Amino acid sequence: MGKRQVDDRFKKFGTVSFTAISKINEFISELEKGRVMGTRCKGCGLVFFPPRADCYQCLGSNMDWFEVSGTGKLVTYSQLQFAPKGFDRDLPYSIALLDYGDYKVFGRIADNLGSDDIQVGMTMKTAVNRLPNGQINYVFESV
């Protein structure tokens, strides 16, 4: 008899994940397939990104997945010259917020974009990104 399998897929999210077990672990499997997904409440239609297992509006817990597709506008960003513990090897990197209208996405800007290439208000898309340490996240790319 082996140990009971623990679904700890979320530990793969980002350079360092601080969460292992979540009801929306399917998000990670979708990332592995190249898709960034949010959830939409089956009860009331409210849209969530980041995805949630539970709806605060109708208190339902039945969700449909939808793909974060198309483009958004860059709301704001910051390039870090210092990093918290565990992120030093990623420096320099930029964290940012992208507005898709119905929802916003918090993430990183793709490393291949220099500071001259980044402007608030620019159109960007969200893409899955493999990190050198084997982890997975998503980044914003120019279109």
Add this chain to the structure above:
Amino acid sequence: MGKVAIIGVGQSAFVRSYPGSIRELAFEGFKDAMVDAKITSTDIGASVICSAPEYDKQRSPAGVFAEYLGLNPQPTFYVESLCSSSSMGLRLAYSLVASGLHDVVAVIGFQKMSEISSSESQERMGRGGDIQWESPFGTMMPAYYAMYARGHMERYGTSLDDLARIRVKAATYGQLNDKAVYRKPVTFEMFTDPENRMAGPVASPLRVGDCCANADGSSCLIVANEEKARAFSQKPIWIRGLGAATTSVNLAGRDLFSGLSVAQQASAQAYQMAGITAQDVDVAEVHDCFTIAEMMAYEDLGFAKPGEGKDLIGSKETYKEGRIPVNVDGGLLSKGHPIGATGGSQIRTIVLQLRGEAGDIQVKGPEIGLVHNIGGVGLYGNVTILGR
């Protein structure tokens, strides 16, 4: 509800590395407030201990402090709302006293940030954001506030020079504060010299000089009902307005990136409770963990219209002699920011101002003072209005 007063205020010096344990650090602020209030521990009906978690080995510090400060067998409470913990503690103390449950309550804030290294501290501070969806991208407080700085600059044309002027003001008064961690002069020219440490990049657009320092420290407020306040104190300072608000922890759940919604909501509540407007405030302490935070506070509190905070600092209206003096104790930028102790220290400054006991930084004859204390990146907002 009866009136509630602050009858004693105290704080330790804020220092880089406190040479003692957390209970000994808490004792310093507590003793200062007890001497100020001229009461003994048997006069206190309950204590409220305030800090952000995960800096200390000690679990449940409230019970340990209650014993060390001579506050057994009275009940004790532990309150946490990150950097606004002790303002939230004051809100709890107000309700405990106003309800009639206790006559006198001590609010003790503390933080010994030097228990851990600077990069560990950045990681913990960053985990005041959304640990599931933001922290895995490598977030930290300066970068979050930098995103607001960028938002403010894009929307209103605020410049790095405008932000530097806020740090220069802070240092003007920090030099006069013997409890501040940073007491050196800071000039505008330091920010324009790329070789100067103040101009060094941290998280664009914010520079070293835009950020406050970690510190160890404690603060204490003694809160009393009207009967006890009049019996114990010659100069009780009354709590006239309280406001508190929350918002989405993840920036993705927010709409405003040139101000803090929690500060706008908390100040509206506090003004209404006090029956005043922003124009009635004579002196203020605002949560300047970063220069941009003070800039946004000017506007969120109604001292300036949205986008006009830069004109307020540009014309020096927030200096001691100005229309609305702000952070004339040096602010967090000079004092340092021992998270759980910060709100209590801000409130102490305003109480001393209203009593006319602020020494070199005394503003002329203030009747009404305001404290703006923010937790996390605008996650928690607390505004407290005090009056003579």
